[in-house]
Each structure stands twice: as structure tokens, then as C-alpha cells.
Amino acid sequence: MSSLLVLGGTSWVGGQIARDAIARGHDVTCLARGESGDAPDGATFVPADRAAPRAYDEVSDRHWDLVIDLSRQPGQVRSAIQALGSTATHWTLISTGSVYADQSGPLTEDSRLLDPLDGDVAGPEQYGEGKVACEQAVRQLHRHLIVRAGLIGGPGDRSDRFGYYAARFALAGDEPVLVPAVADQPMQVVDVRDLSRWIAASAEGGATGTVHGVGEPTTVGALVALSAEVAGFTGDQLVASESWLREHGVEEWMGPRSLPLWLPSSHHGMGMMDDARALAYGLERRPLVDTISATLDDERARGLDRERKAGLSRSDELALIEELRDQAP
Missing domain, CATH: 3.90.25.10 (UDP-galactose 4-epimerase, domain 1)
Structure with missing residues (x-):
């Protein structure tokens, strides 16, 4: 059984990832404010505001086999890495297809990115730039996986x-x-249940690199x-x-x-995100x-x-x- 920390875990996608990780036998902890909902049954919930200076105090005193982060705020991702990155074995960031500079045509994982946000807090209109900065922070880590999700659907x-x-x-x-x-x-459109199951399995398997999560x-x-x-x-x-x-x-x-x-x-490229690498990584839809x-x-x-x-x-x-x-x- 691996120790798995979901930074989020009470919202739609984060909650589904946590449920799938529990079903796979992991010891799951969810750290979040809890304003989006409750942590899934079987998970330990740690209430915390990630914008606060001591947000990770309750989870920084142990080793984490797997960390999965869903934040779009660069400051939150950087502070989490500072608090937990040296002891976590594997780190997954859920990113987005909105990181690309030119979204008018087909996109691969190597397509040119937007300039990263210069700051800690991304407004709604800076979503893509903020996620680029989050990705930039995660690349400091030795074993990391960046999943750029497309449109997610499902219940x-x-x-x-x-x-x-x-x-x-x-x-x-x-x-x-x-x-x-x-x-x-x-x-x-990728079903939230397929995406979340694949993310949990990929983290468990130690997958690394950058990959699209798309339908x-x-x-x-x-x-x-x-x-x-x-x-x-x-x-x-x-x-x-x-x-x-x-x-x-x-x-x-x-x-x-x-x-x-x-x-x-x-923005038609959001419907033309290459899925070859995702399929090679085991995504089933x-x-x-x-x-x-x-x-x-x-x-x-x-x-x-x-x-x-x-x-x-x-x-x-x-x-x-x-x-x-x-x-x-």
C-alpha cells in the first residue's frame, strides 16, 4: 500500500482521483479547504488553505510515495514542492491543453507554450499562463508526471x-x-472516470514526462x-x-x-490534441x-x-x- 496525497481531492476531478486511488488499495489523504465538497469515504481529510503560510504542516512530517496536485495557482504549487518535494517519491500535476501558445491547429506535447505567469496568483484570464508556471515548478522534481487534460465530461x-x-x-x-x-x-471529450483511473494508475506505476489526457x-x-x-x-x-x-x-x-x-x-486545437502518447501510457476510454x-x-x-x-x-x-x-x- 502506497501513501498518496491528493492536493485537492474534494472537487470533481480530484475527488474521483482519490476514489480511484482508494479502490486501488492506496492510503489516501486529501488536503484542501473543503469548500468544493467532502473527501471521499476512506480518505483522510486535512483541511488547509494552500494560500496560508503553514498550509502543509499537518502533512510535511511523513514520506509520501505519491503526490497528485490539481492547483492552477503557481504559488500553491511552488509552496507544496518546497514543503513536500524533497521527500515525495513521485509527483503528478494535472495541467491543461490551455497551456499552448497557438491553439488554432493540431497540438502535440511538444507544441509551443505560452509564457509562464510571472507571479503566484493567476486570474481566470491567465489560466493557461498560470498552468505553464505550475508545470515549470514541477519540472524541478526528479520523478514527475504532467497530464495536460482536454475537455473532461461525465457525471x-x-x-x-x-x-x-x-x-x-x-x-x-x-x-x-x-x-x-x-x-x-x-x-x-474524456470521461472523468477514465481520466481519473488512468491518472491514479500512472502515478502508481511511476510514469514520468508530459502527456495529454484527452478523448x-x-x-x-x-x-x-x-x-x-x-x-x-x-x-x-x-x-x-x-x-x-x-x-x-x-x-x-x-x-x-x-x-x-x-x-x-x-481555439479549435483544443479538439485536436494528439492522443498517441496517452494511449502508449495506457489510457483506456x-x-x-x-x-x-x-x-x-x-x-x-x-x-x-x-x-x-x-x-x-x-x-x-x-x-x-x-x-x-x-x-x-
Whole structure:
């Protein structure tokens, strides 16, 4: 049994990693503020604010076989390495595809990166630069693994992004649904359960280097069509151009009043992240339909008509559909 410390472990991805590590027989400790949820059953929870000067006091007096860090804040990663790096055998950082300087086309692990953030705290608009600085800090360590995750989907997604279309199709039934005219846009979605299991196994096996954690290549159109099929949708899909959506204040990708997964061409590379190294590292991925089905079950349990963190409200969507139809020739 290995001692495994998850720096996080109470949020969506961190919690799933901790659960998988427990299932694999590891002695798991989760250090986090705990504001995102509870540590999984079977894990030891250490409450701590990683921005505080003595955040690691309760875990720095022992050797850790494995450390897995999910932070996006360079200062937190640096302080964790300073406190624990000399005694930890293996360190894994969960990074992101947003680290790349040019995200318009295909991406490999050797593609050019953004300049690292010069500072300890990254704001939302500095997410990629902050993660580059986190990676830079982790590379000081002798045995480290950096996993650059792409879009993550599956049950429990707190961003409300991936499940939007399946949930909306299920809610609409035979009534119309608005979709962006980006059917050919490249897209990759990795199931959180597959990603987390692979991360836990890779850390356990001592894997090192930098690797993408991504789903199989597909398109937004194929994902939307599969979501409609899983939801049993029998209505019409009203397709709106990107320019029309922008003119009407609809946002891209995620967040309030958005159409999720739609990206400008400058970011299509987020759906073209090379997966060859991940497959060589042992990543196994379930069919996308299984991820969508499990996500829809979770969406139903949480309420199809709830206020969402990503997407359009149903009333707003219907108003936009009416306006789009009125403008049709």
C-alpha cells in the first residue's frame, strides 16, 4: 500500500482521483479547504488553505510515495514542492491543453507554450499562463508526471458544460432546440472516470514526462447528434450562425448565456490534441455514448430545468429561436 496525497481531492476531478486511488488499495489523504465538497469515504481529510503560510504542516512530517496536485495557482504549487518535494517519491500535476501558445491547429506535447505567469496568483484570464508556471515548478522534481487534460465530461461536472445538450434535448422533448452552426468543429471529450483511473494508475506505476489526457477525436456535430439520440429528442434543431449568436449576446464555450462547446477557430486545437502518447501510457476510454448516458442520468437527478452555470435558460432559448425564425427568409 502506497501513501498518496491528493492536493485537492474534494472537487470533481480530484475527488474521483482519490476514489480511484482508494479502490486501488492506496492510503489516501486529501488536503484542501473543503469548500468544493467532502473527501471521499476512506480518505483522510486535512483541511488547509494552500494560500496560508503553514498550509502543509499537518502533512510535511511523513514520506509520501505519491503526490497528485490539481492547483492552477503557481504559488500553491511552488509552496507544496518546497514543503513536500524533497521527500515525495513521485509527483503528478494535472495541467491543461490551455497551456499552448497557438491553439488554432493540431497540438502535440511538444507544441509551443505560452509564457509562464510571472507571479503566484493567476486570474481566470491567465489560466493557461498560470498552468505553464505550475508545470515549470514541477519540472524541478526528479520523478514527475504532467497530464495536460482536454475537455473532461461525465457525471458530476460542476461546470454544467458537457451535459448541456443532452439535458436540453431531454427537457425540450419534441420542441425546438437552438444549436450553433459549428458541426464540423473538432472536439474531444474524456470521461472523468477514465481520466481519473488512468491518472491514479500512472502515478502508481511511476510514469514520468508530459502527456495529454484527452478523448477520442470527434466533432461538435457528432456529439450534439449523439446527445439528441440518447435523450430521445424528436423536435427540430434550429441552427444559428456564429455571427448571429454573437450579435445576440450568446457566449462561446461555457458560462452563463452561452452555447457550450462552441469555440472560435483560434481555439479549435483544443479538439485536436494528439492522443498517441496517452494511449502508449495506457489510457483506456469508454464509448462517448456511455459518457453522455451517464451524464444525462446525473442531469436528470440534478434537475433538467435548474439554473445552470453554462448554457441558455429555456425561456431565453425559446425567445432566441422565435427571433431566428422571424428573420428566416
